[in-house]
Amino acid sequence: MTVSLRPYLPSDAQRVADIFVASIEEIASEDYSAAQCEAWARAVDDPAFAKRLAGNLTLVGLVDGEVAGFLTLKGADVIDLLYVHPQFSRQKVATTLCDAIEKLSGARGAKQLSVDASDTAQPFFARRGYVPERRNTIVVEDQWLGNTTMRKTLAANDDGAPAGRRLQ
Template sequence: MRIRSYVPSDAPALGEIFVASVREIGSRDYSPEQVAVWGGEGQHAARAVGERLGVKMADGRRCWVAVDDADAPVAFVDLEADGHIDLLYAAPEAVGTGAAGLLLDALEAAAREAGMTRLYVEASEAARRFFLKCGFAVDHRRDFEVDGVPIHNYAMSRTL
């Protein structure tokens, strides 16, 4: 496994990773209704998410992709200019392989190089557990609604 920078042709695969992660990993901690509003519904959800990710990645943020030996994406993370981590998702089969840790290492090195002193994220239940292991602290729980469905995540941060 190796880490490389995002390229626009990654967007469809990242959409697939996002949807699979939300549906398979997110469903351990969230209801079917919450998973549906978070990860999209139907067979075209991954394509729609991939298109949105492609637009999002063009806004100047940095993005890294963990790829397997065939250069196929298995996980990804992004970093906005203010230290915000908006996305960290791994394909279900990549969980426990170290991919997310390698991505976070690459992100932290770039953040330090850019002079950032703090990282912050809004993390799901599963991501909260990962970020806690990586030295992040929970600032507070965030309860909100998406399309009328109550859901929550955690505002977390870490000083570099």
């Protein structure tokens, strides 16, 4: 199965919202209570959600032309959103998205990437070399959700080009 990537387009908004809700309801629900998942998924209705997609670098992963998952990079070095539709779970969609964003961030000069990983995503990031740093509790509506700040040091840019000529 091949996963292809492209930048997020405004016309992806509905599909991406559907992926966000389905992945929380069907995947993250293994690790969080129903009430926690409902509060988490309702973020999709907040206008701030659309801003997080359109205002950051967002990549979508496609399988057979269908958007299967998405990732947003906040600023230079923070993975903000990473969600894969349950139908495409464990088919390396998130891996392909993260491979690309790590390369892109490294080429732009980022030395490391961090993420506030859900308990569901923690094994995924751990396998990629992200190291847990701190446990957090965030409040969403009336619910308390745990996540873990994880960080990965990116490999040095070894393309041999002088810094000024590297991809910006």
